[in-house]
Amino acid sequence: MNTLKRIRFRPKWRTLLCLTAPLLSFVFIKQEWAARLVAVNGVSLALTYLVFNYGLNPRSRILGTGGYFSVHKVSERTKKRMEYFWRGVIIVFGVGWLFFCVRTLIYDDIQFVRQGSPYAEHIDGRVTNNDTLFAMYFVLQGLLVKEDGQQPGNSYTAFLFPRIAHLGKTYRFTVAPKSGIILDFTEIPSEK
Amino acid sequence: MWSLPSRTGRRADRRVAAGPGVLTQMGQANSASNKWSGVADAFSRVATETNNTFQYPAYGHVNGQSIFLSAWLDNQPVSITGVGTNAMQWRAMMELAPGTHQLKVSALHPSGFYTAWTTNSFTNNIAYQATADSYDSAGNITTRVWKSPNGTVDRTQTLSWDARGRLHKVSERDSSNSGYDWTATYDGLNRRLSTATVSITNGVTLNLQPSNINQYYDPQVEFLELGVSYGLQTVWKLYGPDLNGRYGGLNGTGGFDAVSPYLNFFNPLISDFRGNVLAEITNGIVSWIPARPTGYGAVPGYRPVALTYGADMAQSSAWRGHWVDITGYHQIGLRPYDSISGRWLTYDSVWNQRDPNYYSFAGGEPIIGFDSDGRILIQQWQQAQQNMLAQGGVLNNLGAAGISAGYAAMQLFSIGSFAKNDVLADQNLAGQISDSQFWANASLNSGVALASVAVTGGSASLAVQGGMAALRVPAAFVAGGATIGVGGQAAVDVLVNQQFSGWNAYEYSAISGGIGGATAYLTGGNVYAGGAAGGFARTVLVQSQQMADDQRASFNYWLAGGETALGASPGLFGMNGFYSSVEKQILTKMENETIQNIAATTGENIFANQLMTGLPDIGVDVWKEAFGSSSEQGQQTFDLSGSSFNNSAYSPGALGGKR
Numbered sequence: 001m002n003t004l005k006r007i008r009f010r011p012k013w014r015t016l017l018c019l020t021a022p023l024l025s026f027v028f029i030k031q032e033w034a035a036r037l038v039a040v041n042g043v044s045l046a047l048t049y050l051v052f053n054y055g056l057n058p059r060s061r062i063l064g065t066g067g068y069f070s071v072h073k074v075s076e077r078t079k080k081r082m083e084y085f086w087r088g089v090i091i092v093f094g095v096g097w098l099f100f101c102v103r104t105l106i107y108d109d110i111q112f113v114r115q116g117s118p119y120a121e122h123i124d125g126r127v128t129n130n131d132t133l134f135a136m137y138f139v140l141q142g143l144l145v146k147e148d149g150q151q152p153g154n155s156y157t158a159f160l161f162p163r164i165a166h167l168g169k170t171y172r173f174t175v176a177p178k179s180g181i182i183l184d185f186t187e188i189p190s191e192k
Numbered sequence: 193m194w195s196l197p198s199r200t201g202r203r204a205d206r207r208v209a210a211g212p213g214v215l216t217q218m219g220q221a222n223s224a225s226n227k228w229s230g231v232a233d234a235f236s237r238v239a240t241e242t243n244n245t246f247q248y249p250a251y252g253h254v255n256g257q258s259i260f261l262s263a264w265l266d267n268q269p270v271s272i273t274g275v276g277t278n279a280m281q282w283r284a285m286m287e288l289a290p291g292t293h294q295l296k297v298s299a300l301h302p303s304g305f306y307t308a309w310t311t312n313s314f315t316n317n318i319a320y321q322a323t324a325d326s327y328d329s330a331g332n333i334t335t336r337v338w339k340s341p342n343g344t345v346d347r348t349q350t351l352s353w354d355a356r357g358r359l360h361k362v363s364e365r366d367s368s369n370s371g372y373d374w375t376a377t378y379d380g381l382n383r384r385l386s387t388a389t390v391s392i393t394n395g396v397t398l399n400l401q402p403s404n405i406n407q408y409y410d411p412q413v414e415f416l417e418l419g420v421s422y423g424l425q426t427v428w429k430l431y432g433p434d435l436n437g438r439y440g441g442l443n444g445t446g447g448f449d450a451v452s453p454y455l456n457f458f459n460p461l462i463s464d465f466r467g468n469v470l471a472e473i474t475n476g477i478v479s480w481i482p483a484r485p486t487g488y489g490a491v492p493g494y495r496p497v498a499l500t501y502g503a504d505m506a507q508s509s510a511w512r513g514h515w516v517d518i519t520g521y522h523q524i525g526l527r528p529y530d531s532i533s534g535r536w537l538t539y540d541s542v543w544n545q546r547d548p549n550y551y552s553f554a555g556g557e558p559i560i561g562f563d564s565d566g567r568i569l570i571q572q573w574q575q576a577q578q579n580m581l582a583q584g585g586v587l588n589n590l591g592a593a594g595i596s597a598g599y600a601a602m603q604l605f606s607i608g609s610f611a612k613n614d615v616l617a618d619q620n621l622a623g624q625i626s627d628s629q630f631w632a633n634a635s636l637n638s639g640v641a642l643a644s645v646a647v648t649g650g651s652a653s654l655a656v657q658g659g660m661a662a663l664r665v666p667a668a669f670v671a672g673g674a675t676i677g678v679g680g681q682a683a684v685d686v687l688v689n690q691q692f693s694g695w696n697a698y699e700y701s702a703i704s705g706g707i708g709g710a711t712a713y714l715t716g717g718n719v720y721a722g723g724a725a726g727g728f729a730r731t732v733l734v735q736s737q738q739m740a741d742d743q744r745a746s747f748n749y750w751l752a753g754g755e756t757a758l759g760a761s762p763g764l765f766g767m768n769g770f771y772s773s774v775e776k777q778i779l780t781k782m783e784n785e786t787i788q789n790i791a792a793t794t795g796e797n798i799f800a801n802q803l804m805t806g807l808p809d810i811g812v813d814v815w816k817e818a819f820g821s822s823s824e825q826g827q828q829t830f831d832l833s834g835s836s837f838n839n840s841a842y843s844p845g846a847l848g849g850k851r
C-alpha cells in the first residue's frame with residue numbers, strides 16, 4: 001500500500017474557487033431564494049467561462065498521454081485532428097449551455113429585477129423522481145413534480161440545496177418560471 | 193419499368209453516381225399504353241407528370257333508397273361515394289385509358305333484397321392527363337393539378353400539412369367544383385387515429401354525414417394497425433409474423449393473415465410472397481380480389497379500391513396489406529405514399545444514398561424490399577442493431593445500446609423541437625405571436641431538430657460503421673466506467689431516493705458509465721471528457737425513457753447541462769493528478785533506470801485504481817515499461833486477491849491493450 005501513501009491530490013484551485021465563490025451569496029443575502037438565484041447565476045457564468053476557456057484556450061490539455069495513445073502509435077497530425085474534434089464537442093456543449101440554459105436564466109434575472117419576488121411561480125406538487133449524479137444532491141437535484149391530476153410530471157432543477165426533496169412527498173416549490181430552477185421549497189404535510 | 197433522370201436531374205451535391213435513382217417512368221415494357229412518366233425539377237423532385245391512364249370522375253343519381261353503392265369500370269371495381277340514403281348523388285372515380293369503356297353502377301335497397309343497376313358505355317378521347325405538383329418550403333406537396341391536353345383543369349388537390357409534417361387535410365375538386373374535404377388526426381406518436389371525409393357537390397358542402405374511419409394500433413408496435421372502424425362496423429385484423437419473420441416487424445406487411453369483420457366471424461386471407469393480399473375466404477368460399485398489385489402499387493386500371501368506398505378491408509388492402517384512402521394515397525407508418533407516381537408525398541429529412549431525392553420509395557427497389565414506416569434509415573439502424581446483438585459480445589452489445597441511445601436522442605430532440613413548432617402555430621393562429629415571430633422561432637426549432645438528427649444519425653452511423661474502432665476500446669475501460677455508473681446509481685438510491693430505482697436506472701447508469709469509460713480511453717485518459725460524456729449520456733437516456741413512459745413532460749436542459757458538468761467534476765478533485773503522480777513517479781524512475789521492475793503490490797494497487805476509475809491505460813504503460821517486450825513476460829507473478837496471475841493473464845493484453 002506504499003503507492004497509496006504517495007498519492008498527492010492536486011485539485012484545480014482556481015476552478016474550484018470559481019465554482020464555489022458564488023456560494024458566498026448564502027452568507028451575504030438573507031433571503032434564501034434570492035441568494036440561491038445569485039449563486040446559480042454565479043456558478044452558471046463560471047461554468048460558461050470554464051467551458052469556453054477549456055475549449056478555446058490553446059494551452060488547455062485536451063488529450064492525455066495514456067489510454068488509446070499508450071497502445072497505438074498516432075501521428076501528431078492525427079492527434080491534432082482529434083484534439084480539434086474534442087474542442088469542437090466542448091464548444092458545441094458551451095453554445096448549447098448558453099442557449100438552452102443561461103439564456104433562460106438571464107431572462108428570469110431580468111424579470112426578477114423588474115418585478116421582484118412576485119415574478120416567481122409557486123407550485124404545489126408531489127415529487128415523483130429525483131435524479132442526481134453520484135448522490136451529490138447538494139449540488140444538483142433533477143425533480144419530476146406532478147401536480148394534482150397531472151400525468152406527465154414537470155421537470156425542475158434544484159441547485160445547491162443542502163436538503164433532499166424526498167420521493168412521494170408534497171412540497172411547495174418556488175420556481176423561476178422560464179428556466180425551471182427551484183429557488184426554494186417547503187414540505188406540505190400530508191393530510192391524514 | 194423505371195428509368196433514371198438525367199445527370200442534371202439529380203442532386204449534384206449528393207454525388208449520386210449509382211443505384212436506381214429517381215423514378216421517372218412506369219408502365220409496361222415496350223408499350224405506349226398504360227404509362228406514367230415524370231420530370232424531375234432542379235431538386236430532383238418529380239414536379240410534372242404525364243399519365244395516359246388517369247383518374248376521372250363520373251356522376252349520377254340514385255332514384256330511390258339505397259344503403260350501398262358499387263361501381264365497376266370494364267368489370268373492375270372502382271371507388272364510389274354517395275351521400276344520404278334517398279335520391280343520393282354518387283360520384284365514382286374511374287381510371288381511364290383512351291378508348292371505349294363501360295361503367296356499371298349498382299345500388300342495394302335498404303331491405304338487402306334488391307339491387308338495381310345501370311350501365312353506360314362511352315369513349316374516352318382524352319389521350320393523357322398532365323399533372324403539375326407544387327411543393328412548400330419544407331418539401332411537402334401542397335397542390336396537384338390534373339389537366340387535359342387542351343388545358344382544361346380536370347381535377348385539383350390541395351394538401352395541407354401540420355407542423356410535424358403530417359398530412360392533415362386534402363381538398364379535392366373537379367371541374368364542376370365537386371369533390372371532398374378529407375381530414376386526418378394523429379396521436380403524439382404520429383400514428384393516424386382517424387380520418388373524416390365530407391362530400392362536396394357543386395360547391396355545396398354536405399357535412400351532415402361525414403364518413404369517418406377510426407384506426408386502432410398495437411400498443412407495443414409503433415404503426416401496427418389492429419382494427420379499423422367505419423360506419424357501424426369495426427373490422428379487426430389478425431397478424432402472424434411479417435415478411436421479416438417477426439410479429440409487427442414490418443408493421444403488418446406479409447403478416448396480415450385474416451380479418452374479423454363481425455363478432456365470431458373469421459375470414460382468412462391468401463397472400464403472396466410479398467405480402468400482397470390476393471383473396472379472402474368467407475364461409476369457405478374463396479373470393480379473389482380483382483386488384484393486380486405491383487411493386488409500387490398496382491397495374492393502372494386494376495388498383496385497389498378505397499376502403500369503405502366500394503371495398504372492404506381485404507379488397508382495399510390488396511397492395512402489401514395496406515389499405516388505400518379515398519385520396520388515392522396509402523398511409524404507411526409515418527408518411528403518405530402515392531402509388532401512382534411511386535413516391536412519398538413528404539420530404540425525408542434524413543438523407544441516405546438509396547433516397548437520392550428524399551422522396552424515393554424503398555430505395556427504388558420495392559420488389560426486394562419494403563419501407564413499412566416511411567423511415568428506411570431507421571430500419572437500417574435497427575437491422576444493424578439486431579446483427580450486433582446476434583453476434584453477441586460485450587462490445588457489440590454496447591454498440592447496439594449506442595444505436596438505441598442515438599435513436600432515442602434523435603427522437604427526443606427532433607420530436608421535442610417540432611412539438612414546439614406545434615405550440616408556435618397555435619399561438620400564431622390565436623394571434624399571440626406575429627407571423628415573423630412564428631417563422632423565426634419555427635426555423636430555429638427546425639434547425640435544432642435537423643441538426644440533432646444529423647448529429648445523432650452520424651453518431652449511430654459511426655457506432656455501426658466504425659465497429660472496428662469500437663472494438664479497440666479495451667473492455668476494462670467500459671467495465672470500469674460501467675462500475676462507476678452502477679456505483680453512483682446505488683449511492684443515489686441509498687442516500688437520496690432511499691428506495692430501489694428499478695433496473696432501468698442501473699442499466700442506463702451502466703451504459704452511460706461505459707460510454708464515459710470509452711470516451712476517457714479515446715481522449716488519452718481525460719477524466720473530464722469521460723465523466724462529462726457519461727453524465728450527458730445518462731441524462732439523455734433517463735430523460736428520454738421518462739418521456740417515452742409519459743412520466744416527463746419535457747426535456748430538462750438544465751439537468752442535462754448540470755449532470756454533464758457534474759460528471760466532469762471528478763477531474764477537478766485530482767483524479768488526473770492522482771494517476772499522473774503514480775504514473776510519473778514510476779515511469780520517471782524507470783526512465784532514469786532507477787528501477788527495473790515494480791513490486792507486485794504496486795501492480796495490485798494500480799490495477800485496483802484502474803477498476804475504480806475505468807482508466808487502466810496507466811497500468812498498460814506501467815507494465816509496458818516494467819516488463820518490456822512480450823518475450824520478457826512470464827518472469828513475474830502477481831498475487832492478486834488470493835489468486836495467482838502470471839503475466840500472460842495479467843498483461844496489457846488482458847487489460848484490453850495492445851502490445
